[in-house]
Amino acid sequence: MTSATDPLPQSTMPRLIATDLDGTLLRDDKSVSDRTVAALAAAEDAGIEVFFVTGRPARWMDVVSEHVHGHGLAICANGAAVVDLHAGGELVQVRDLARLTALDVVRALRDAAPGTSFAVELATGIHYEPAYPPFHLDPGATVATAEKLLHEGRPGEGTPVLKLLAHHTDLTPDGFLALARTAAGGHASITRSSPTALLEVSGLGVSKASTLALCCAERGISADEVVAFGDMPNDIEMLSWAGTSYAMGNAHPDVTAAASGRTVDNNEDGVAAVIERILTRLDRRA
Known part of the structure; x- marks a missing residue:
């Protein structure tokens, strides 16, 4: 034994x-x-x-x-x-995480946790919203709203989205995770690895x-x-x-x-x- x-x-x-x-x-x-x-x-x-x-x-x-x-x-x-x-x-x-699904998660978290800011991790690099903590390791990132970052002219033509990141300045890490899974867990897989209230969102089942x-x-x-x-x-x-x-x-x-x-x-x-x-x-x- x-x-x-x-x-x-x-x-x-x-x-x-x-x-x-x-x-x-x-x-x-x-x-x-x-x-x-x-x-x-x-x-x-x-x-x-x-x-x-x-x-x-x-x-x-x-x-x-x-x-x-x-x-x-x-x-x-x-x-x-x-x-x-x-x-x-x-x-x-x-x-990948489908862009329309990522947008569903963005909308759900904006409603459930006002003040959430987002970043989008593409296969080619990361981009983020103005309120999102900046990535100093990625100085070439585009700064725009998540809706603009996830927009594509025609379905399937954009660079694959590897994950969506969601950050909150006031919620506890585990509290934010529980809230997000309740609000958007039916759309995607949501987890965390940071000691801060930073969530990582992947395709459902990924x-x-x-x-x-x-x-x-x-x-x-x-x-x-x-x-x-x-x-x-x-x-x-x-x-x-x-x-x-x-x-x-x-x-x-x-x-x-x-x-x-x-x-x-x-x-x-x-x-x-x-x-x-x-x-x-x-x-x-x-």
Whole structure:
């Protein structure tokens, strides 16, 4: 019987490790420790694939691009895009948010939470409303209302929308999430990964979990053969889907409840600690 903190069955041979980045694999200063780099390389040397699964857009994947081995694929934007990091962040699969659906969400949240401001994450970059907190990493963004940002002359001719972001200055993060899911959850998938009241809206059914499941099915990998790591509400579906999952020591309480195990926090290399245990078990079985 496995413990609550280390749920990996002794007989399990993982085939894929799926890990979130911010607050999970990355330390708070956005670095990847030497210990973690070594653990990821050792896992792939042992025949275990590694997928980075993140809410980040492809253009913000430079934090791990030097540590990609093997196939080099990553799941970005909470499952809306599969990216080839070996090809400079090329999008190899997109699960977009329909613009009309995004507009429905905008209208619903404007009514339910006055003062909400929006940003639109396209396959080519992000654009946002005047009241939205500016992205200093994206100085070329267009600033306009969400309605204008989502407008297209003819249906289907616009650049794919990966996700809609909604920000509120007064509501609590979890309170805003609950309100938004009540008001607009029938239109789209709504989650959060920020410590602020910033929501991320994807196409209905699009999540880290559903895209990871598709990628695993293409490789003949079952959920029982996946070990996943995460720390925030946008990781919950993935941790629930994977056969073995770990919440970080710094995780949101709902994430801890969803995971089958727990590891130490991101600044203590919690992902590396588990990978090292997995590889030790494999060595003992060899």
